[in-house]
Amino acid sequence: MNNVVIVNADIRKGTINKNIYGHFSEHLGRCIYEGIWVGEDSPIPNTKGIRNDVLQALKQIKVPVLRWPGGCFADEYHWKDGVGPRESRKRMVNTHWGGVVENNHFGTHEFLLLCELLECEPYICGNVGSGTVQEMSEWVEYMTFDGESPMANWRRENGREEPWKLKYFGVGNENWGCGGNMRPEYYADLYRRYQTYVRNYGDNKIYKIAGGANVDDYNWTEVLMKNAGWLMDGLSLHYYTIPGDFWLGKGSALDFPEDEWFMTMKKALHMDELIRKHSTIMDKYDPDKRVGMIIDEWGTWFDVEPGTNPGFLYQQNAIRDALVAGLHFNIFHNHCDRVQMTNIAQTVNVLQAMILTEGEKMILTPTYHVFDMYKVHQDAELLAVDSTFGEYEYNGEKLPQVTVSASRDAAGKVHISLCNIDHLQDAELDLELRGLGAAGAKVSGTILTADKMNAHNTFEQPEAVKPVEFTGAAVQGNKLAIKLPAMSVVTIAVE
Numbered sequence: 484m485n486n487v488v489i490v491n492a493d494i495r496k497g498t499i500n501k502n503i504y505g506h507f508s509e510h511l512g513r514c515i516y517e518g519i520w521v522g523e524d525s526p527i528p529n530t531k532g533i534r535n536d537v538l539q540a541l542k543q544i545k546v547p548v549l550r551w552p553g554g555c556f557a558d559e560y561h562w563k564d565g566v567g568p569r570e571s572r573k574r575m576v577n578t579h580w581g582g583v584v585e586n587n588h589f590g591t592h593e594f595l596l597l598c599e600l601l602e603c604e605p606y607i608c609g610n611v612g613s614g615t616v617q618e619m620s621e622w623v624e625y626m627t628f629d630g631e632s633p634m635a636n637w638r639r640e641n642g643r644e645e646p647w648k649l650k651y652f653g654v655g656n657e658n659w660g661c662g663g664n665m666r667p668e669y670y671a672d673l674y675r676r677y678q679t680y681v682r683n684y685g686d687n688k689i690y691k692i693a694g695g696a697n698v699d700d701y702n703w704t705e706v707l708m709k710n711a712g713w714l715m716d717g718l719s720l721h722y723y724t725i726p727g728d729f730w731l732g733k734g735s736a737l738d739f740p741e742d743e744w745f746m747t748m749k750k751a752l753h754m755d756e757l758i759r760k761h762s763t764i765m766d767k768y769d770p771d772k773r774v775g776m777i778i779d780e781w782g783t784w785f786d787v788e789p790g791t792n793p794g795f796l797y798q799q800n801a802i803r804d805a806l807v808a809g810l811h812f813n814i815f816h817n818h819c820d821r822v823q824m825t826n827i828a829q830t831v832n833v834l835q836a837m838i839l840t841e842g843e844k845m846i847l848t849p850t851y852h853v854f855d856m857y858k859v860h861q862d863a864e865l866l867a868v869d870s871t872f873g874e875y876e877y878n879g880e881k882l883p884q885v886t887v888s889a890s891r892d893a894a895g896k897v898h899i900s901l902c903n904i905d906h907l908q909d910a911e912l913d914l915e916l917r918g919l920g921a922a923g924a925k926v927s928g929t930i931l932t933a934d935k936m937n938a939h940n941t942f943e944q945p946e947a948v949k950p951v952e953f954t955g956a957a958v959q960g961n962k963l964a965i966k967l968p969a970m971s972v973v974t975i976a977v978e
């Protein structure tokens with residue numbers, strides 16, 4: 484056996500911010516409309532227009548923070564079109580996503596209601612690309628000002644007396660691309676200007692997030708940190724796991740060969756290098772790590788499901804996606820000194836979704852189940868882990884077969900999460916628990932696995948991939964002998 488893990492239960496490495504388990508929901512395809520918002524008159528059971536089944540499912544995974552309204556949509560969104568009586572709201576074209584009519588029925592009030600129902604923090608992304616400084620400033624005034632002012636009065640006229648609490652605000656999205664095609668120097672100046680007017684009213688303190696780099700554009704991070712680092716609380720980073728080529732063919736979500744499985748794992752693991760390198764640049768300007776790395780878009784991006792609108796980014800979700808989620812969380816945990824928030828793209832019916840809907844029907848994806856299994860790490864203390872793993876080899880290329888992270892929660896319970904990315908081979912592990920001891924410990928666990936690389940849930944078979952009790956961990960003296968099946972995600976609890 485060459486898989487050895489030592490979990491140091493008495494060496495804490497920092498807190499895993501629960502916001503690492505954040506979500507992103509854009510006005511894109513069927514994410515907001517149909518997926519979340521069905522309207523008050525819908526036959527689908529809803530709470531003030533928000534579908535109840537989706538609400539319940541999202542509450543179960545404890546969504547801590549939700550980013551909205553985009554994405555690329557954010558830099559074309561004019562918030563004033565989305566408040567007031569719904570029947571008179573302006574209709575617009577969603578030029579980025581399928582050219583469909585956006586009726587603005589889901590706007591500021593509806594989004595903030597959704598967050599209240601989910602008991603999560605709202606994270607609003609403002610419009611720098613095609614919006615004015617005044618528009619952005621007035622949005623914050625509308626939402627958070629308690630006194631007498633044109634925007635606060637308008638909010639009251641629209642039915643909301645009290646201001647909302649709003650913590651997270653993004654100053655633009657992908658400003659290097661759909662958010663304005665800017666150079667970093669230009670955006671850094673715009674960031675400085677726009678953020679000046681994102682005001683803190685009363686005791687509402689806004690955490691300002693600057694639009695960050697695309698993948699490995701380290702120069703973007705350098706320029707932003709150098710020219711505006713002291714004016715931001717967070718700097719974003721976007722990276723998607725795409726087994727193929729973004730323009731020439733990303734690869735199918737379900738119909739893929741072994742080499743695309745391998746490529747997907749390899750590309751997912753690349754997140755670790757990106758975080759390390761961007762962090763090193765941030766450290767130069769912010770050695771105390773005051774500025775959080777906010778990975779506000781991540782996840783798999785495949786070709787759309789055959790027969791669906793190419794602008795809607797609807798894809799199925801298989802056990803492969805579950806592994807991608809588990810790998811990301813292990814990486815994010817292990818970088819919790821810098822990574823303060825991440826937001827998977829996207830919550831419902833778009834890209835690596837938690838939930839798929841079809842009319843009144845809803846299914847949970849394998850990715851959803853990983854969020855559910857891993858939620859025990861939210862706000863827990865990261866533990867130091869030393870490990871040596873064997874390799875998963877394909878076509879002469881090698882990846883570590885297993886990844887791991889561990890944490891200790893407020894009640895003292897230790898949780899260890901493991902991913903075996905090899906789709907054929909089990910992994911036998913020798914796990915030592917230092918500072919706790921396995922002898923006499925109560926060990927339990929949950930596993931998500933499948934027997935096919937593309938195993939997934941459908942509306943006909945909604946529970947084809949679902950977590951079950953994990954019985955592959957045996958206490959042997961002071962250690963645990965663990966057998967991880969091929970392509971599995973496992974979370975073990977030791978108390």
Ligand code: AHR
Pocket residue numbers: 509553554555556656657780828829834
């Ligand atoms: O998540 C889909 C799109 O990907 C977002 O709108 C954009 O920010 C990114 O390019």
